[in-house]
Amino acid sequence: MSTSPAPNPASWRSRAFPARWNKRMAWLGLLLYVIYATSIIDVTWERFVRGIANGGTFLARMFPPETAPERMALVYSGLLESIQIAILSTFFGVLLSLPIALLAARNLMPPMVSWAARGVIAICRSFHYVIVSILFVKAVGFGALAGILALIVATIGFVAKLFAEAVEEMSMKPVEALRATGAPFFSIIFLAVLPQVAARFIGFTTYQLDSNLRNSTMVGIVGGGGIGATLFTAYRRFDYDLVLTILIATIILIMIAEALATRLRRIFQ
Amino acid sequence: MNTAQQARWVRFTPTERIARSMVYIVVVVAVIWSLKTVEVIPEFLYDAPEQTADLLSRMWPFDWGYYPTVVHAAMIETIHIATLGTLLSLVAALPLAFMAARNFTPFPVLNWVAQFIFVTSRSVNSLVWALLFVAIFGPGALAGILAIAFRSIGFVGRLFGEALEEAQKGPIEALNAIGAPGSMVLAKGYWPQAEPAFWSIALLRWDINIRESAVLGLVGAGGIGLALNASLDNLYWDEVGLILAVILLVVMATEIISSKIRARII
Numbered sequence: 227m228s229t230s231p232a233p234n235p236a237s238w239r240s241r242a243f244p245a246r247w248n249k250r251m252a253w254l255g256l257l258l259y260v261i262y263a264t265s266i267i268d269v270t271w272e273r274f275v276r277g278i279a280n281g282g283t284f285l286a287r288m289f290p291p292e293t294a295p296e297r298m299a300l301v302y303s304g305l306l307e308s309i310q311i312a313i314l315s316t317f318f319g320v321l322l323s324l325p326i327a328l329l330a331a332r333n334l335m336p337p338m339v340s341w342a343a344r345g346v347i348a349i350c351r352s353f354h355y356v357i358v359s360i361l362f363v364k365a366v367g368f369g370a371l372a373g374i375l376a377l378i379v380a381t382i383g384f385v386a387k388l389f390a391e392a393v394e395e396m397s398m399k400p401v402e403a404l405r406a407t408g409a410p411f412f413s414i415i416f417l418a419v420l421p422q423v424a425a426r427f428i429g430f431t432t433y434q435l436d437s438n439l440r441n442s443t444m445v446g447i448v449g450g451g452g453i454g455a456t457l458f459t460a461y462r463r464f465d466y467d468l469v470l471t472i473l474i475a476t477i478i479l480i481m482i483a484e485a486l487a488t489r490l491r492r493i494f495q
Numbered sequence: 496m497n498t499a500q501q502a503r504w505v506r507f508t509p510t511e512r513i514a515r516s517m518v519y520i521v522v523v524v525a526v527i528w529s530l531k532t533v534e535v536i537p538e539f540l541y542d543a544p545e546q547t548a549d550l551l552s553r554m555w556p557f558d559w560g561y562y563p564t565v566v567h568a569a570m571i572e573t574i575h576i577a578t579l580g581t582l583l584s585l586v587a588a589l590p591l592a593f594m595a596a597r598n599f600t601p602f603p604v605l606n607w608v609a610q611f612i613f614v615t616s617r618s619v620n621s622l623v624w625a626l627l628f629v630a631i632f633g634p635g636a637l638a639g640i641l642a643i644a645f646r647s648i649g650f651v652g653r654l655f656g657e658a659l660e661e662a663q664k665g666p667i668e669a670l671n672a673i674g675a676p677g678s679m680v681l682a683k684g685y686w687p688q689a690e691p692a693f694w695s696i697a698l699l700r701w702d703i704n705i706r707e708s709a710v711l712g713l714v715g716a717g718g719i720g721l722a723l724n725a726s727l728d729n730l731y732w733d734e735v736g737l738i739l740a741v742i743l744l745v746v747m748a749t750e751i752i753s754s755k756i757r758a759r760i761i
Contacts, residue, residue: 280630284631310528357723368539451534
């Protein structure tokens, strides 16, 4: 210490905000990636510029939105079907998620069982709901049922995963206390496990209802029923004014649902 | 209650109980209404097991020869669409998030404008964004990148804005006290506090975007979805099976990679 040089302000400064080379290299790598990726992908500046000009005509054709009564009836029935898909898929999805999540919880089940249940959840999570609805359209035909089944799968992937995590985080003391009294398995579930996680479970459910409603407007693109089918048909027929009407109606529906979900969560807090 | 001999303890107030019962009733009514009115064609249901067996038998064995010719390049394109779209959304969401953070931007009008942009971005599904951009820019990866970016702005912006609002005042007040310029307060006061949240949000969204970009091609926005759409239209289920398997592998790999990166940088 005695040999240390007199403190000089320049070295303090460098110590306050030192240059971090590995971080700079990471930024450089990111930049190089962007240059490389945009060069190999089919993205060019002139296309972008031409598209901007295109966008003007596109928007002009969207306005004013379609309001003819017979078209509005089409939009109305499509939205109604989307709502039905959302309600049924959430209801049955959550119903199925409950046992699957309990099976997946590592603090309640032997490893073999929980790994199998986790596998089911992982598969449900990995596929986008539109892809799942393609498969269900083949299996059960066009219409709302394919959309409902696809969103049930999506619901299991989300709700069961988070619910299993919630169960793993709970306190084991009530469970052990009940076990010590010799309570049967289902009593342990209903009296020690569910009361601890019910509030979070309702939170996940309302969140999933909200996202199922968003997604139910899309499964129709591949034949899964709901407003998506109407939207895609209108788009393919270049009925851009009807497309705009559908978009506005969908956005309003989603915003109402979001507000309702927030309310619902407050009631159960 | 005061006059009662024994205090009766109730967990919920009467309003709470009524509200809860109402919710239960509404749920039951909604489910019954949906079940009764939803349009399900029973004829389609009778042969569902056969159709499923047929689907599986047509899928397996996969058409492996299709991988090197089409699927590989298409999957790489999907990954690029997701990554570039995520990066673009980060660039756009960063200033908007600062604009939305009430502690950084003390003007309610600007906060409101940023929030409005976020809500719009999140309310429109990425497939719908893709439809719009395909109509404007034509089919291809550009429409996909923009669709991913526009959908992600709201997600990233809202979460990062919330992270900024949680930033501690101390370092910022210290920088202000020594007369640091605004850009310095931003770079050395706010950014270091919110940076881990920023990268964590970016990774989370990248993970989601890989999944989403796989289907954008169904409406013409490039990537593996285009190949999937072509195979579906031709009823080449062995190709469809291969594509689905590749998507599954990539999605799982992405999840592992993003959790590894998260563990390293946060």
